[in-house]
Amino acid sequence: MVKKNLKGLTLQELEEFMATLGEPAYRARQVFKWIYKGVTQFDSMTDLPKSLIKILNDKACISMIKIYKKFESALDKTVKYVFLLEDGNMVEGVKMEYSFGVSACVSSQVGCRMGCAFCASTIGGMVRNLSGGEMADEVLAIEKDTGKKVSRVVIMGSGEPLLNYDELIRFLSLLNSPLAFNISFRRITVSTCGIVPEIIRLADEGIPVTLAVSLHAPDDVLRNRLMPVNRIYPILQLLDACKYYIIKTRRRITFEYALISQVNDTQECARKLSMLLKGLLCHVNLIPLNPIREKGFEKSKPDRVAAFEKILSSSGISTTVRREMGADIEAACGQLRRSILDEVKE
Ligand code: SF4
Known part of the structure; x- marks a missing residue:
C-alpha cells in the first residue's frame, strides 16, 4: 500500500485524513504542528498515543528534502x-540574514520555461512543478540548518510561481498558518515575470502578499527581447494588472529591474521607466545583474547604476539599489543547480 505523504496537506486535509483513521480533529492539529517543526518521524511526536503512532507508521509518511550542497558567504551570513528532492531533481534556495531576522528565498519549479534572456534557470527548460510541501520543505531545511526561525519568505528562486498556482496557494496557506510557520502574508513576496491573468487571480484571492514583478525593461521592444512573456502580456497590460492588484490588496508593488550593461541601463531607459511608473504605488529594486556565462550579459558599472537610480529617485519613484548579499558566493538564480548538473554529467 502506498503511504500517504502528510507533508504539504492543509490542516483541513489532514483533519479529513485523520477522520478516515477514526481520529478526532485535535490529533490532526498535533501532527500538523510537529510536521512544521521539522519532525519527520511519527515516533518523535511525543504527545501521540503509541497506538496512533503505529497506525501512522503503517499508513502515512512525512517527506523531507535534503541539502545537497551549500555555499556560505565569508562576507555576510548569506548561504x-x-x-535534493526525493525524485533526484534539484532546486536552489538562499538564506539571508538581516537585522530584522532570517529571510528565505525559495524555488517554485525545477527549471523554468519562461525563457528570460538573462536567466540561468531557464536554460534546460521546465522539468516539473514543486508541490506546496516541497516549497515548505525548503523553508524547513533552512530553519533546521541554521537553527533559526525564518520570518520572511520570498518566492523568487527558479520557476514562475504563478504558473504553479494551486501549489503556490497551498504553500502560502502553510506559511501563514498559526500552527505551521505563522508568517504574516505581508512578510511574503511572490515574484512573477508578468502572467497577467494569474496576477488578477491572485489579487482576487484576498491574501495581501507583496507582488514583485520582474520588469527589466521600460518598453515593449526591449522587453520582448529580454522576456518572451512580454509578447503575450505586453507592458501596458501588465501595468493594468498591477494597478488592479494594488487596488484589491492595498499593497505596494515591487518592480525588479536587473541592470545589464549597455542593454537596459541607459539614461534613456531610466527616463522611460520613470514615465511608465509615475504615480503608481510601487517601489523599484535595481539589481546589478549577476553575469551568466552562457548568456554573455555583463553587470552594469557602478556609475551607470548610480545615474539610473538618480533619474528614478528624482522623478519621485521610490528606488533601492539592492545590496549584494553573499557577493563572494555570487551565483545568479539557477546557476548553482546548472553547475552541479554539469558536474554530474561530466
Ligand atoms: S527570471 Fe524567473 S521567470 Fe524568467 S526564466 Fe528565470 S526563473 Fe523563469
Whole structure:
C-alpha cells in the first residue's frame, strides 16, 4: 500500500485524513504542528498515543528534502543551498540574514520555461512543478540548518510561481498558518515575470502578499527581447494588472529591474521607466545583474547604476539599489543547480 505523504496537506486535509483513521480533529492539529517543526518521524511526536503512532507508521509518511550542497558567504551570513528532492531533481534556495531576522528565498519549479534572456534557470527548460510541501520543505531545511526561525519568505528562486498556482496557494496557506510557520502574508513576496491573468487571480484571492514583478525593461521592444512573456502580456497590460492588484490588496508593488550593461541601463531607459511608473504605488529594486556565462550579459558599472537610480529617485519613484548579499558566493538564480548538473554529467 502506498503511504500517504502528510507533508504539504492543509490542516483541513489532514483533519479529513485523520477522520478516515477514526481520529478526532485535535490529533490532526498535533501532527500538523510537529510536521512544521521539522519532525519527520511519527515516533518523535511525543504527545501521540503509541497506538496512533503505529497506525501512522503503517499508513502515512512525512517527506523531507535534503541539502545537497551549500555555499556560505565569508562576507555576510548569506548561504546558498542546492536542495535534493526525493525524485533526484534539484532546486536552489538562499538564506539571508538581516537585522530584522532570517529571510528565505525559495524555488517554485525545477527549471523554468519562461525563457528570460538573462536567466540561468531557464536554460534546460521546465522539468516539473514543486508541490506546496516541497516549497515548505525548503523553508524547513533552512530553519533546521541554521537553527533559526525564518520570518520572511520570498518566492523568487527558479520557476514562475504563478504558473504553479494551486501549489503556490497551498504553500502560502502553510506559511501563514498559526500552527505551521505563522508568517504574516505581508512578510511574503511572490515574484512573477508578468502572467497577467494569474496576477488578477491572485489579487482576487484576498491574501495581501507583496507582488514583485520582474520588469527589466521600460518598453515593449526591449522587453520582448529580454522576456518572451512580454509578447503575450505586453507592458501596458501588465501595468493594468498591477494597478488592479494594488487596488484589491492595498499593497505596494515591487518592480525588479536587473541592470545589464549597455542593454537596459541607459539614461534613456531610466527616463522611460520613470514615465511608465509615475504615480503608481510601487517601489523599484535595481539589481546589478549577476553575469551568466552562457548568456554573455555583463553587470552594469557602478556609475551607470548610480545615474539610473538618480533619474528614478528624482522623478519621485521610490528606488533601492539592492545590496549584494553573499557577493563572494555570487551565483545568479539557477546557476548553482546548472553547475552541479554539469558536474554530474561530466
Ligand atoms: S527570471 Fe524567473 S521567470 Fe524568467 S526564466 Fe528565470 S526563473 Fe523563469
